[in-house]
Amino acid sequence: MKPSLVLKMGQQLTMTPQLQQAIRLLQLSTLDLQQEIQEALESNPMLERQEDGDDYDGSDPMGEGAEAASSTTTQADSYQESTTPSVDSLDDDQWAERIPSELPVDTAWEDIYQTSASSLPSSDDDEWDFTARTSSGESLQSHLLWQLNLAPMSDTDRLIALSIIDGINNDGYLEESLDDILSSIDPELDVEMDEVEVVLRRIQQMEPAGVGARNLRECLLLQLRQMPENTYLLTEAQRLVSDHLDLLGSRDYSQLMRRMKLKEDELRETIELIQSLHPRPGSQIESGEAEYVVPDVIVRKHNERWLVELNQEAVPRLRVNSQYAGLVRRADSSADNTFMRNQLQEARWFIKSLQSRNETLMKVATQIVEHQRGFLEYGEEAMKPLVLHDIAEAVGMHESTISRVTTQKFMHTPRGIFELKYFFSSHVSTSEGGECSSTAIRAIIKKLVAAESPKKPLSDSKIAGLLEAQGIQVARRTVAKYRESLGIAPSSERKRLV
Known part of the structure; x- marks a missing residue:
């Protein structure tokens, strides 16, 4: 076959690095996101953590909308133990002068005063492991x-x-x-x-x-x-x-x-x-290690209305360091200036990706609360059927995006902490032409088993009949599947003497 050159035209979808980063941050859990943010803070000098009480000055050293803030640093006066007189040698006036009204900024109590905790081994000692020595598990x-x-x-x-x-x-x-x-x-x-x-x-x-x-x-x-x-x-x-x-x-x-x-x-x-x-x-x-769940969204009721808000304590707030950003010069093409400009752009995109993640999470969580208000009011039996397509259509996003948002994201409600995926369930048709959530059916089965006679427990067929009497049409094998998912034993193993 003779080689030849062929010119073709076509269309291809490609994701920019910024979009790839936004998607990757979107699917991270809270703990993984905290680790990602910590790595970004350590690698990018343009990023800094915004502490409580810091105010933005609204200035933009680059004129491109960078979030900058004026940071003030207070140097704490060093405390020299060698010049400190003993407590016994101080009179009342001298003792009053030795006690400052407020501790210097960015210092701890142990940095100024001697406490009983100082007798503990230093945290820099590699051999000292507080968790290992105080843990009760073995x-x-x-x-x-x-x-x-x-x-x-x-x-x-x-x-x-x-x-x-x-x-x-x-x-x-x-x-x-x-x-x-x-x-x-x-x-x-x-x-x-x-x-x-x-x-x-x-x-x-x-x-x-x-x-x-x-x-x-x-x-x-x-x-x-x-x-x-x-x-x-x-x-x-x-x-x-x-x-x-x-x-x-x-x-x-x-x-x-x-x-x-x-x-x-x-x-x-x-x-x-x-x-x-x-x-x-x-x-x-x-005993294994305890696993902690940090909720991403908090839902609470206020004045007969359900409010949805992000857990601000779960993810630290970031901003661009105004001092480093002010050192970037527009017309300078040196290696140092190019590096700082790239770091500044990367910091801006990282902050923008975090904001996009929070906005998407809030949209999805708000729609979930709107659909499952009955669950928040009355419990699992009032859970409505919900699939990814319903939320995707409501917020104008793709189902894959909704799947990423609801994976390893948790919502704190008055009824407990649930993963966002918990609120999605298939449906079963009712005799009246409506739909019943599979989660609600599991709750009903659990309630029926709790109220059964211990001497004569309900069989799967009997439970299916009781559900049908309530207008819920499910097969016996479906009841068995739901019962097993709840960890409920068969009727032959639930029988006991009273």
């Missing part, structure tokens, strides 16, 4: 090792105990078999299976009760054996767990009463004793 493994270090035993038994603890999962169960644990020990120690079982029993006596069990039955029996001997119905509970745990799991109470020869009241109290135990004892010790 892992199950470390908790067991701490108890092991306090237990007197031989070196061989301690080595066996370490192997057993390594095989215990976060729920407190021993996942490794005793044969595998025995094979992992050095053969030169000549350890036998009896020794491994003895060490395992010692670990099973540690806290939390039930740790080191190999199955649920053993876990419950270990906890029952550590209860006081005079505990009411303790023997019956041990016999039920040991011999009839399968019947308890299937809720076959009639069989349990017949085989254990117990009355209904005695069986109910026995089951209550078993239910007071922990099926996963390790979860009492294992």
Whole structure:
């Protein structure tokens, strides 16, 4: 094929770097946005944080609408401890002169006065970790090792105990078999299976009760054996767990009463004793890091009107540094001046992107509140169906933009903190020709299950019938799907004695 030159004309959509930055900031969560802003402050000298009480002077050193503000800096008088007389040597007049009416600006109390906190290690010390030393959380493994270090035993038994603890999962169960644990020990120690079982029993006596069990039955029996001997119905509970745990799991109470020869009241109290135990004892010790949610939007009711406002404390306010911006010269094409001009332009676009993000977030949040006013007034059962297209059409934006705005953005309401995506749900047709939100249906199912008879819980078919009586037409499989999403067990597992 002979090569040739071909000229073609066409249209292509491209996004400018400014638009790409605006879209990227739009989809960031509040915590990610705070980190992005901090990185921008550290890399761009033209950006600075606007503190509370700072006033804009309205000047524009470049004549292009840059947000500039006059910043005043007050130098604090240094406090020399070497020239400070002791408290005992000061009379009343001198003591009054030593106490200023106000502390200098940009100083902390500890910078001026000696406090008890000064005795703490310096924050610059890499070895000092306040969170690590004051945190109450610890892992199950470390908790067991701490108890092991306090237990007197031989070196061989301690080595066996370490192997057993390594095989215990976060729920407190021993996942490794005793044969595998025995094979992992050095053969030169000549350890036998009896020794491994003895060490395992010692670990099973540690806290939390039930740790080191190999199955649920053993876990419950270990906890029952550590209860006081005079505990009411303790023997019956041990016999039920040991011999009839399968019947308890299937809720076959009639069989349990017949085989254990117990009355209904005695069986109910026995089951209550078993239910007071922990099926996963390790979860009492294992603790993860707390996850904090910072709301982006705050909704409150004032004078019978719902008000929507941005959480100003979530994102710091930025502005262009007027002093650095005033150093930029128009006609200068030097490398330093070009760098400063580029930094100034980047700072302006960054601030503009943040303003665009806030405006878009406010528009979307306001429309959501308008659509879901019933939820704010009456709760989940009044939730209306809502899809991305409805909000996109109301604010004049694309659905992809609405999806970015509602992802990892949270709204603080009088009913709690919810992700913006929570207010979007599909709909189900009603007998009157209307629509009912799937969130409202879940709330109704939860309400029906809470009011059901414990001896005869509602089946999925029965719940579907009750919803149909309210004009909501849903299939049984749909009810089962909603029930599972709520974490509600099937009717056979909800049956219990009263």
